[in-house]
Every structure is written in structure tokens, then in C-alpha cells.
Amino acid sequence: MGRTPCCEKKGLKKGPWAPEEDEILVNYIKQHGHGSWRSLPKLAGLLRCGKSCRLRWTNYLRPDIKRGPFTIEEEKLVIQLHGILGNRWVAIAAQLPRRTDNEIKNLWNTHLRKRLLCMGIDPQTHKPFPPCGGPILAAPSSPATRHMAQWESARLEAEARLSKESLQPNSPDYFLRLWNSEVGESFRKLNNEHSTACRSSISQTSSSTKCGSVSAVTVDACPNAAGSSTPASNRIDETEEQIDSSDSCCSEDSSDTALQLLLDFPINNDMSFLENC
DNA sequence: AACCGATCCAACCGCGTTTCA
DNA sequence: ATGAAACGCGGTTGGATCGGT
Numbered sequence: 001m002g003r004t005p006c007c008e009k010k011g012l013k014k015g016p017w018a019p020e021e022d023e024i025l026v027n028y029i030k031q032h033g034h035g036s037w038r039s040l041p042k043l044a045g046l047l048r049c050g051k052s053c054r055l056r057w058t059n060y061l062r063p064d065i066k067r068g069p070f071t072i073e074e075e076k077l078v079i080q081l082h083g084i085l086g087n088r089w090v091a092i093a094a095q096l097p098r099r100t101d102n103e104i105k106n107l108w109n110t111h112l113r114k115r116l117l118c119m120g121i122d123p124q125t126h127k128p129f130p131p132c133g134g135p136i137l138a139a140p141s142s143p144a145t146r147h148m149a150q151w152e153s154a155r156l157e158a159e160a161r162l163s164k165e166s167l168q169p170n171s172p173d174y175f176l177r178l179w180n181s182e183v184g185e186s187f188r189k190l191n192n193e194h195s196t197a198c199r200s201s202i203s204q205t206s207s208s209t210k211c212g213s214v215s216a217v218t219v220d221a222c223p224n225a226a227g228s229s230t231p232a233s234n235r236i237d238e239t240e241e242q243i244d245s246s247d248s249c250c251s252e253d254s255s256d257t258a259l260q261l262l263l264d265f266p267i268n269n270d271m272s273f274l275e276n277c
Numbered sequence: 278a279a280c281c282g283a284t285c286c287a288a289c290c291g292c293g294t295t296t297c298a
Numbered sequence: 299a300t301g302a303a304a305c306g307c308g309g310t311t312g313g314a315t316c317g318g319t
Contacts, residue, residue: 014289015289017287036305050305059287060288087308089307090307103286109310110285110286280318281317281318282317282318283315283317284314284315284316284317285313285316287314288311289309289310290308290311291308291309291310292306292308292309293307294306295303296303296304297301298300298301298302
């Protein structure tokens with residue numbers, strides 16, 4: 001389909017916006033709404049293309065935008081949602097009130113991606129890197145990464161199953177709905193409670209527990225970024241054994257498994273590497 | 278103080294999707 | 299039903315800033 005470039009006309013300004021231009025755009029939209037973006041610049045008296053105006057408004061000038069650094073909670077949420085939704089920045093942004101997709105995309109590309117790499121996790125698949133190019137998931141470097149991989153695997157199974165059953169199967173949306181549903185709500189709540197409980201249990205015992213794996217992630221996984229194996233990669237705790245046994249139960253309903261993993265996922269602890277890595 | 282590489286982020290670009298005549 | 303126009307999204311770029319030497 002042939003289409004004309006949006007900034008075909010010569011004389012249209014590009015590059016950074018001047019404060020005066022911002023003011024004109026804001027004033028115009030406040031008075032008239034944006035209407036047709038294509039015709040807005042002409043009506044507002046701006047030497048910009050409509051696309052540029054739309055971008056400036058949605059990413060910067062909109063009054064309901066929260067600016068400034070992301071909180072740890074927001075970063076955790078972005079990572080979790082990215083695991084579910086992939087690079088669907090708009091969908092992810094919809095779960096973070098007052099943050100823009102562009103901002104989240106930048107956050108991901110500049111910070112979070114690198115942190116996952118640092119942990120030895122592939123930021124695209126959210127799976128641990130295979131050691132020296134070996135098969136994926138052969139030996140996850142930590143309970144945290146292993147758990148993520150289990151979750152991803154179950155997610156894909158459930159996705160396939162839902163597709164089969166024609167249950168409105170764009171599964172990322174299914175999981176998004178799940179995330180937003182009462183189930184998701186209780187999941188988040190449960191994890192908060194769980195992590196609180198774990199924190200206290202960690203203070204009581206230094207043995208390897210589901211929650212105690214955090215230090216292993218931050219200390220052991222980072223040198224593993226290139227995919228080389230470390231002693232940590234052999235460490236399997238009781239929790240993982242439990243996961244293994246539930247996961248190996250092939251006849252189990254996949255979406256139930258996914259839900260169980262969702263409910264099991266110790267977010268608040270395993271994501272706390274964000275504070276250190 | 279000057280240079281240089283790394284990092285960050287606002288803005289641009291291209292393409293798929295939706296809308297409408 | 300068709301195709302052009304408009305919109306919206308994700309990937310990428312380039313200039314500003316920062317930190318190290």
C-alpha cells in the first residue's frame with residue numbers, strides 16, 4: 001500500500017522541541033483536543049508534522065505523565081510483565097499508571113535488559129543462557145532463573161492449549177487478564193505475604209531456601225553472564241525439587257500448572273537483585 | 278583542562294493495523 | 299470490496315551528558 005511520508009513537506013521542523021512549541025501544543029490541545037493529528041500542526045500554527053506532535057504530547061507533555069526515576073517496584077513489574085507480554089510496550093505501560101511506553105522501552109533497553117544479562121538470563125526469552133551454547137535449561141544458574149524458566153515453559157504450554165481450545169487465544173492477553181483478575185490480585189497479595197514470611201525465615205536460618213536464593217543470584221550469577229558454568233549452577237534446593245516433581249507430571253492440566261507457578265513465584269525476593277546488581 | 282568512550286533518553290523512522298470514503 | 303489516509307506501535311538513532319583518564 002503506497003503511503004506518503006508523514007513529514008514529506010519541506011520546511012517542517014525536526015529535532016528537539018523548543019519550550020515555545022511545547023506551549024503552543026499544550027495550549028491548543030487544552031482548548032480543542034488533539035482531533036486529527038495530521039491537521040493539528042497546521043491549525044495550531046506549528047511547523048511540525050502531526051506524528052511529531054502526537055509523540056511529543058503522548059510521551060512528554062500529557063499532564064498525567066509521571067516523570068522521574070522508576071521505583072524498584074515499577075522495575076520489578078516491568079520485568080514480570082515483559083516476561084508475559086514480551087516487547088509489547090504499550091500493554092506493559094498500561095499496567096504502570098502514568099508511565100509511557102517509550103519511557104518503559106528506554107528503561108528496558110538501558111537498564112533492565114543489562115541487569116538480566118548480568119544475571120545470565122536471556123532478556124528476550126527470560127530463560128537462563130545455556131552454558132557455553134549447550135541446550136537451554138540444562139542447568140539454570142539459580143533457583144530464581146530456574147523458576148522463571150519453569151514459568152515460561154508452563155506459560156507456553158498453557159498458551160498452546162488455549163489456542164487449541166479456541167479460548168480467545170492471544171495468550172499474552174489471556175495472561176494479562178489473569179494478571180488483572182482476582183487470581184492475579186491474590187497472586188500479588190500472596191507473594192507479598194510469602195516474601196514477608198520468607199524474610200523472617202531467612203533471618204532465622206542461613207540454609208538454602210526458596211527465598212534465600214537471592215544472594216546466590218546476585219553473587220553467583222553475575223560472573224556467569226557469558227554463559228560459563230559456575231558452582232552455583234549445580235545448586236538445587238528443596239524448592240526446585242518440588243517444582244521439578246510438579247513439572248514432570250505431564251498429565252497435569254497445563255493452565256493449572258501455570259497458575260500454580262504463578263502463585264509460587266517468589267517475586268519480591270527473587271527480583272530483589274534489582275537493588276544490588 | 279581536554280579528550281574520549283559509555284550511557285541515557287527524546288525523537289525519528291518504518292511498517293502493520295484501522296478507519297473511512 | 300477496495301484502497302488511500304491516518305493512526306499507533308516497536309525499533310533505532312543521534313545529540314547531550316557523565317565519568318574516567
